[in-house]
Amino acid sequence: MPGPIVEAGDDLVLRTVEREDAEFVQRLFADPWARVGFQEHGHKNHAEVEELLEGDLEERDTAAYLACVDDDDAPWGHPEEDETTPVAFVAVTHVDRDRPGVNHWVAPAFRGEGYGVEALSLAVDTVLRTYDPNTIGVEVVAGDEATREHVEAVGFVEEGRNREVLFVEGEYRDVYQYGLLHEEWEGR
Amino acid sequence: MPGPIIDAGERVTLRAVEREDAEFVQTCATHPRVRFSLGIDSHQTKAEVRERIENDTENEGTRGFLVCLDEEGAAAGDPDEEETTPVGAVHARGVDRERAWLGYWLDPDYHGEGYAGEAVELVVDAVFRSHPVHGISAGAYGFNEASRGLLESLGFTQEARLRNAWYVDGAYRDGIQYGLLRREWES
Numbered sequence A: 001m002p003g004p005i006v007e008a009g010d011d012l013v014l015r016t017v018e019r020e021d022a023e024f025v026q027r028l029f030a031d032p033w034a035r036v037g038f039q040e041h042g043h044k045n046h047a048e049v050e051e052l053l054e055g056d057l058e059e060r061d062t063a064a065y066l067a068c069v070d071d072d073d074a075p076w077g078h079p080e081e082d083e084t085t086p087v088a089f090v091a092v093t094h095v096d097r098d099r100p101g102v103n104h105w106v107a108p109a110f111r112g113e114g115y116g117v118e119a120l121s122l123a124v125d126t127v128l129r130t131y132d133p134n135t136i137g138v139e140v141v142a143g144d145e146a147t148r149e150h151v152e153a154v155g156f157v158e159e160g161r162n163r164e165v166l167f168v169e170g171e172y173r174d175v176y177q178y179g180l181l182h183e184e185w186e187g188r
Numbered sequence B: 001m002p003g004p005i006i007d008a009g010e011r012v013t014l015r016a017v018e019r020e021d022a023e024f025v026q027t028c029a030t031h032p033r034v035r036f037s038l039g040i041d042s043h044q045t046k047a048e049v050r051e052r053i054e055n056d057t058e059n060e061g062t063r064g065f066l067v068c069l070d071e072e073g074a075a076a077g078d079p080d081e082e083e084t085t086p087v088g089a090v091h092a093r094g095v096d097r098e099r100a101w102l103g104y105w106l107d108p109d110y111h112g113e114g115y116a117g118e119a120v121e122l123v124v125d126a127v128f129r130s131h132p133v134h135g136i137s138a139g140a141y142g143f144n145e146a147s148r149g150l151l152e153s154l155g156f157t158q159e160a161r162l163r164n165a166w167y168v169d170g171a172y173r174d175g176i177q178y179g180l181l182r183r184e185w186e187s
Helices: A019-028 A032-038 A046-054 A115-130 A145-154 A182-186 B019-030 B032-038 B046-057 B115-130 B145-153 B182-186
Strands: A005-008 A013-016 A062-070 A084-093 A101-106 A135-141 A157-168 A171-181 B005-008 B013-016 B063-070 B084-093 B099-106 B135-141 B157-168 B171-181
Touching: A005 A062, A005 A115, A013 A084, A013 A115, A019 A032, A019 A046, A019 A084, A032 A101, A032 A135, A032 A157, A062 A115, A084 A115, A101 A115, A101 A145, A115 A135, A115 A145, A115 A182, A135 A145, A135 B157, A145 A171, A157 B135, A157 B171, A171 A182, A171 B157, B005 B063, B005 B115, B013 B084, B013 B115, B019 B032, B019 B046, B019 B084, B019 B099, B032 B099, B046 B063, B063 B115, B084 B115, B099 B115, B115 B135, B115 B145, B115 B182, B135 B145, B135 B157, B145 B171, B171 B182
Parallel strands: A101 A135, B099 B135
Antiparallel strands: A005 A013, A013 A062, A062 A084, A084 A101, A135 A171, A157 A171, A157 B157, B005 B013, B013 B063, B063 B084, B084 B099, B135 B171, B157 B171
């Protein structure tokens, strides 16, 4: 289960990702559009995801969050299984550098309810309050329209398009580069 | 000293980067004219550079080339010290993926002679001939006119400008990304 609340929004809270959350994160690697954001073209088994959680995601330059829908009486600390429902995963790499990169993924059963925008927005907000990057970057694979809509709704600005850089679902796909300056976020 | 010749152009030869070249790489990479353009966060010791050669240059997905000016008759194998002068390096990373990434630099004493253009052209050709990559990418800071001109002269297309993305030489700088597709290179 996810751990304590890092950031609270209107409909979602961001909780820490715990090692027991491998089952949820593993489903991200079954999604060919999402896993390329983690430099993977194939799926991972449970043990590989546990290794990722214990390794890269616990590194000091990485910030990972589980966006959850809490019950009214869910605690600030560790919730029971019936007190919260994880709906999205957000990982931010290189938080100690000028331009961290954000990846977010909404679990298939919870799409179309605005969770992607809120999860991404909460993550951007907490990253900019916790660390001191000048800008935040997001890459979106052309064809992944839902992700593109989230990113634009949060206020990211399209900065270019790398042509045919990733092979996803049988085709070489373009990748859009999006950026959001700290001052743009403050002035929104 | 650099290793054997991998490829040769009209004026430059590309030789393997050897662990003993750490001192040369470190000397150039520390120079402000190279360090800031490359986006190296800070200087490194000779031991760190050697470790980087062992971990990065020797990685399966990386091709590391030392750009050399050979004397006439220089050995195709390991040259003697007086037979060749290393003047820079070109690295292609991710050659085992869809897209390779280029990085290159030249000893400031040898800037302005067109050596970098010749070397990068050789490496682009070598990567497309030996690896099944779909394209090659490269990046340069907005202020780096020499590097951007080099990429454009080889047919790279500017694909993105990441605004104020990197703190380099005292200010936030734009990062310009370039791409060159295999079919563009072949035509």
